Amino acid sequence: MGPRQFTFLPTFDRRPTECKHGRTYEYSHWTRYNTFYGLSLTTALSIVLLAADRYQWRATGTFFVLANRFPATVALTVQLLAAFFGLIHVAVICRLINFALRIRLRNASVTLDILRTWVDLSLARVDWDLPLRFFFPVIMMVLLSLVPAALWAGSITPLIGRTTSTGTLLLPSYEDVSMIREYPMEIGKSGPSMRNQKGFFTYSVGTQQIGPLLSSAASASSDGQSEVTHSKADNTQFSYKGRSYGVGAPVGLMDMLISSNPQAAGYRYQEEGYLTNVSCIYNATSNFSLSSTDAEWIYAASGLLPDSVSGPEYSNYIGHDPAAIVALGVSYSDASPRRYLALTAGSSYAFLNNTQCELTFTPTLYNVTVDLSNLNITVRPVSPVPDFNPQRNITRTLMRQFALLSNDLTNLYVSLLGEAFNSSIATYNMSRLSASRDPFTESEATLAGLTNSVTAMADNMLIMYAEAQLMVGRMWTTQTARTYLFALQFGQPAYIYAVFIMNLLIIIAVVIEAVRTHGWSALGRWNYLDPRDLIIAASRGGGDVAVAADELQGGKGGRTGMKHVWLLSDPDEGNGGLRGADKGGENGEDGLPGYGEGDMEGGEIVVEEKGKPVVVRQEEKKGKKGKRERIGLFKFG
Numbered sequence: 001m002g003p004r005q006f007t008f009l010p011t012f013d014r015r016p017t018e019c020k021h022g023r024t025y026e027y028s029h030w031t032r033y034n035t036f037y038g039l040s041l042t043t044a045l046s047i048v049l050l051a052a053d054r055y056q057w058r059a060t061g062t063f064f065v066l067a068n069r070f071p072a073t074v075a076l077t078v079q080l081l082a083a084f085f086g087l088i089h090v091a092v093i094c095r096l097i098n099f100a101l102r103i104r105l106r107n108a109s110v111t112l113d114i115l116r117t118w119v120d121l122s123l124a125r126v127d128w129d130l131p132l133r134f135f136f137p138v139i140m141m142v143l144l145s146l147v148p149a150a151l152w153a154g155s156i157t158p159l160i161g162r163t164t165s166t167g168t169l170l171l172p173s174y175e176d177v178s179m180i181r182e183y184p185m186e187i188g189k190s191g192p193s194m195r196n197q198k199g200f201f202t203y204s205v206g207t208q209q210i211g212p213l214l215s216s217a218a219s220a221s222s223d224g225q226s227e228v229t230h231s232k233a234d235n236t237q238f239s240y241k242g243r244s245y246g247v248g249a250p251v252g253l254m255d256m257l258i259s260s261n262p263q264a265a266g267y268r269y270q271e272e273g274y275l276t277n278v279s280c281i282y283n284a285t286s287n288f289s290l291s292s293t294d295a296e297w298i299y300a301a302s303g304l305l306p307d308s309v310s311g312p313e314y315s316n317y318i319g320h321d322p323a324a325i326v327a328l329g330v331s332y333s334d335a336s337p338r339r340y341l342a343l344t345a346g347s348s349y350a351f352l353n354n355t356q357c358e359l360t361f362t363p364t365l366y367n368v369t370v371d372l373s374n375l376n377i378t379v380r381p382v383s384p385v386p387d388f389n390p391q392r393n394i395t396r397t398l399m400r401q402f403a404l405l406s407n408d409l410t411n412l413y414v415s416l417l418g419e420a421f422n423s424s425i426a427t428y429n430m431s432r433l434s435a436s437r438d439p440f441t442e443s444e445a446t447l448a449g450l451t452n453s454v455t456a457m458a459d460n461m462l463i464m465y466a467e468a469q470l471m472v473g474r475m476w477t478t479q480t481a482r483t484y485l486f487a488l489q490f491g492q493p494a495y496i497y498a499v500f501i502m503n504l505l506i507i508i509a510v511v512i513e514a515v516r517t518h519g520w521s522a523l524g525r526w527n528y529l530d531p532r533d534l535i536i537a538a539s540r541g542g543g544d545v546a547v548a549a550d551e552l553q554g555g556k557g558g559r560t561g562m563k564h565v566w567l568l569s570d571p572d573e574g575n576g577g578l579r580g581a582d583k584g585g586e587n588g589e590d591g592l593p594g595y596g597e598g599d600m601e602g603g604e605i606v607v608e609e610k611g612k613p614v615v616v617r618q619e620e621k622k623g624k625k626g627k628r629e630r631i632g633l634f635k636f637g
Contacts, residue, residue, distance in 0.1 A: 032520065035095045036510055038088040043507065045085065046500045049155055053496050058163035058487035060263060067158050067488055078157050085156075086149025090124055092506055093145075096513055098122040098529060103522050115528060122529055151502060154495030161489035162265055170254035170476035171271055172469035174389050179203050179473050180465055181393065182400045192472050198253055199234030201471040205464045206401030209233065210408055212464075213401075213457050217420035220456035221428040221449050233460055234467065238375045243455070246462025247273035247366050248377045250479075254470055258483050259372055266371045269481035272388050273466075274395065275364040275381055276458045280451045282443060283356040288313065288329045288342035290322045297412070301327030305340045306356075309333055313342075315403060317410050322346040326418035328406035330399045334392065339399045341454065349418040351425075351446045357454050361395045363387045398461045402454075425449030 051057070059067075067074050101118045110118075117134040120127045124145040126138060183191040183204050191203030202208045212233040222228045232238040236252025248271070252259070258267050288303035299322045302314040313329040323346035330341060339359040345352040365382040389395075409416035428449040429440060440448070469475045514520070526533050 032523070035091050039092060039503070039507055039510070042085055042088050042503050046155075046496075046503045049491060049496045050500050052490060053493050056163065058161055058485075058489055059158070060163060060485055060487045064263060064486065064488050074158060078153060081156060082149045082153035085152040086146075089148040089502065089506055090145045092510065094122050094124055096509060098527070099517070099520050099523055100513065102524065102527060103517060103520070105528065106522065106524065119529060148502065151495055151499045155491035155499045157491055158488040159490075159492070161487055162484050163487040165483045165485055167255075167258040167261075167264075167267060167481050167483040168478050169250050169258060169267075169269065169481055170470065171250055171479045172466040173475040173477045174394070174469070176473070176475055177389060177391070177393055177469075179468070180397050182397055183207075192468075194472050196471075198236060198471075199467075201234070201464075201467050203465070203468045203472065205398075205461050205468075206404030207408060209464050210405065213405060213460055214409065214416060214420050216456040216460045217417070217453040218423040219427075220452035221424045221431070223427050223430045230456070232377070233464055236375075238370075238377055240377045240379065243379065244377070244459045244463055245273055245275060245364070245366055245379045245381065246459045246466070247271045247379055248368050248370075249463050249466035249470060250476075251368070251370050251377055253467065254476060255370070255481075258481060261483075261485070263486045264372050265484045265486050266369065266373065267481040267483040268367060268369045269479050270382070271366050271368050271479070272385055273364060273366055274361040274462060276455055276462075277360045277362070278357055278451050278455045278458070279360075280355055280357040280447045280454070282447070283342075283354055286342060286344070286354045286356055288327075289344050290317075290325060290327060290346065292322070299325060301325075301329060301344055303329065303342070303344075305329055305331045305342050306358075307331045307333045307338065307340045313403075315407060317407065318412060319346070319410065320412050323348045324412070324414050324418075325349075325410055326352055326406060326415035326421070327410075328402045328417075330403045332396070332400070334396065339395060341399065341402055343450075345415075345418065349415060349422070351442060352418060352421060352450070355447065355450060357450065359395075359399065359454070359458060394462075394465060398458060398465070401461055402457070405457075421450055421453050424453040428452065 097118075101122065113131055113134060116127055117130060117138060120130070120138045121141050124142055126142050127135075130138060179192060180203060181191075183189060190208060193200065193202035193204065193208065195201075200208070205213075212231075216230055216233075219230055220228070227242050229239050229241055230244075232240065232244075232248070232252070234252065238248075238252050240248065250271075255267070258264055286303070288301065288305060291300050291302065293300050293316070297318050297320065299317050299319060300314060301317060302312050304312045308331040310332075313331055315327065315329070317325045317327055319325050326343065326345045326349050328341060328343055330339070333339070339361070341357040341359065343352050343355045343357075363385050365385045367380045367382055369378045369380075370376075371378075406415075406417050409420075425445050426449070429445045517523070526537070528534065
């Protein structure tokens, strides 16, 4: 027996299909297009997300605080919103499928298995007992229906990002440098100082900041494995990555307007300072040397330097003998842009003897970048600037601190300054070994390590004087900084662009379908997704529908076996081969004249067998009690 086809026909007692103006009842505009209006919401949101990514829009303030305080609530909200927006896209796609198949059903007959497949495609659900050739398209549709919500979740999930703003901080002012001078190295004669929770600040750098300076000299060289990092000479816990170049003093001290913001991630500003270039050599003809004096345990370091003005330099050192002495000589030159540092040493530090360093201070503008999260400071030179201290007493006073340090750090048995230089030299030697190259010569390593130590000490002294100007002298000027704030950004760019493209493709699909179907003008009221329509149509076919199904299932010889049951399916009773079609055309399609759009609400079912036309007629007869009954008569042949 061939497949049977069900045709849904209107009865003679159908409901009226025309309004008082003589026009056929149609869907209202809202009933037909309401699902598509949901795209206006997704389109607006996808455009906003795209603009937010393009123009770096970020959320700060209360919203940021709440999102970080209640992450679980934020995650729940994101999932709900993503599911809602994804539902809009899936609903539009399913509505397009439903409209297209309903129009198709008016002109073609399909088996019930195909009709079930259409239902599943239109609802994005899985019917587990579908034949395999229908099951896989349906399961693909269901899996694809999960994609929109997932993409929306990725595009609206709040992520920690950064935004920029402006702030102000106080920089040291050098208009008045009267307190930056060489103070006598005597008890009670030191320069102005102060101590608070942020550290100790003084104008007597060479005598009262010995610890930080000695530490910077010892750790000045890199071992070749990582960049040199050294702490700021106060209690702010900040560290410099690489050279400090003598700037960055306000960080942690005079940046409260920025650092007090709990959302501040960092900031960047520009500051003027001196770029210190150090070049060290061995000067075999150096005039600066150690000699004994008439006093016991006292040795003199004296001699002329390249920039000496009025006479030789002279200072006294103590020791059992000169072996443990490392003496630094500095001239008192007022205006020279170049400063010289001469070293003479005893036998214990012979590698430092007759070394000489030239220091050049170039006024330079720097970019200072502060990472408030990791307490790091990074400084980069930008360009030369006019000298902010033409009198040069800053650099002159700085150089004199080296001589004070060498005196302070020499005792009867060892020179602490010499040991610090030696540590820097040894670390520099390690950098060559870590790179698997030939080792340095002793003179190369000595000069390089010494250069690094002198540079680090000079940079630190500049910072100490800058901090003294800020904290002790209270001399500052305001500077604008570009601040970086922690903020919320919505979604990752890849998901935002994916959502925008997906939404655009769905809109294009809607437009194409609307044009192709002339606004779905051929769409009838009968909907295979509505169980009311299915039940009414089936009931009007009478019991012959069941008879046809039984005949298809059992044939003449009786009931056939059930189809194979797989996965979680129910047994297939064998009705999938029955065929059905919507025959309620406006102009009497398929030889059924006179039934307009919407008539299927009163439809009944007619069965075809072996592709032959079915003769269907409706008759009325009175029952035993005078009631009229409708009888569907079927004739095959």
